[in-house]
Amino acid sequence: MESTILIIDDNPDTIRLLSVMLRQQARVLFATNGMAGLEIARAQRPNLILLDVQMKSMDGFAVCERIMADPDLRHCPVIFVTASGGVESEIACLDAGAVDFITKPLSGPVVQARVRTHLRLQAALASLDNLAHKDGLTGLHNRRYFDEQMALEIARHRRQGAALGVALVDVDHFKLYNDHYGHQMGDECLRAVAQALTQCTRRPGELVARYGGEEFVVLLPNSCEEEVLRYGDWICRHVAALALPHAASPVARHVTISAGLCSVAPDIEDGPASLLEAADKALYEAKRSGRNRACIGGPAQAKCLAG
Ligand SMILES: Nc1nc2c(ncn2[C@@H]2O[C@H](COP(=O)(O)OP(=O)(O)OP(=O)(O)O)[C@@H](O)[C@H]2O)c(=O)[nH]1
Structure with a gap:
């Protein structure tokens, strides 16, 4: 089944660029602000979220905090997309609950490789979760x-x-x-x-x-x-x-x-x-x-x- 990636970024150029890079790998959805992104995430349950750190109304850290606090979303991996490199910024992203980060300027092969890795991990975790929570005979929850x-x-x-x-x-x-x-x-x-x-x-x-x-x-x-x-x-x-x-x-x-x-x-x-x-x-x-x-x-x- 095709994976779904949600891009949350207030810069339409970045959304366009990421969409082109990722369209071979997954169905791509996007939102241009945090609130809209959270709504789409709840409705569509993406397999991965690419989240811009610096956004005007609600920044990426605040969005990530809400994702982690939502029982329906907290298992969805988040990759931060950030312009600011450096150890402190990397640690801040990982501490916020993200599984990874990608720094700008964006490189197609790097974005694709990181996304591929995390989609694979997410699929493996989802099937483990299924095994742990489902009854094999009836398909009901266990x-x-x-x-x-x-x-x-x-x-x-x-x-x-x-x-x-x-x-x-x-x-x-x-x-x-x-x-x-x-x-x-x-x-x-x-x-x-x-x-x-x-x-x-x-x-x-x-x-x-x-x-x-x-x-x-x-x-x-x-x-x-x-x-x-x-x-x-x-x-x-x-x-x-x-x-x-x-x-x-x-x-x-x-x-x-x-x-x-x-x-x-x-x-x-x-x-x-x-x-x-x-x-x-x-x-x-x-x-x-x-x-x-x-x-x-x-x-x-x-x-x-x-x-
Ligand atoms: N085919 C099948 N039988 C199962 C499964 N799990 C339990 N059983 C059977 O379900 C039966 C339950 O029997 P009892 O607990 O005596 O209850 P009952 O015959 O339904 O009688 P009442 O509950 O009093 O109406 C047993 O024969 C178990 O072997 C299963 O996964 N598959």
Whole structure:
């Protein structure tokens, strides 16, 4: 896949020159000031940013600081383009979080070589990141990534006094499914359920992950009990509507799921463990009361919607 490079520079001549130098290597985007550059970076997620140090409204260091503070951007490598050489200037660029710097006057082969190196490194890091955070079978985020995000979301909801929803989702009688259809078909079934959950979970900030085995977990930011219960009911219906045959199931002739839910405005006492425990208790209740349904725990003890 073609890489994307963003040039942020308030001199159109430099942008033109760099674009010509780099157009064989990548798709080139540009911005003529820091604010516009940050907006494009957030929208387009470039693989590399070339950032001018001296710009009028917001200089390169200030832009770089914002890039490093933004969780969505901080992994994007920044190369400073600077007119001032010398050790102090180089150290200032690297201290600001840049991976490299290029000094003016610009030399085509030097720019191309440095950019090539950092695009390669960025691709290698991105694939490592993917391996560390994705589940190989379903392509969903894995438990490790979920745990990181959940800790961040709890802290954010605590600050804002907002309710965070959690759904633990478990395929019903999945052992019987494996026994009847074989492990490979079992894997296919997990992929189909993962895809269905992804389709149902599209609001900004919502996150679906494989929790382990035949269990999935969903984070639902800013969601009250009623919304979380509605979501749980919806995913149960959605998976049932896939009509994946499950001849061995005592619940239905097709694959069904159960969901344990909770919605909590976290106070200082509430951490990932207490929210997951509440969702797990609700999941137990969903299983106990017949499966193919969503139950919510916490203060609204064991309110269930049958799928
Ligand atoms: N095919 C496949 N099976 C898996 C995978 N991970 C876990 N399993 C199986 O999932 C099954 C889970 O079984 P149980 O925990 O007994 O639960 P269940 O049969 O779904 O029953 P209930 O949850 O009570 O409805 C076990 O047979 C595991 O071997 C996987 O990656 N692929």
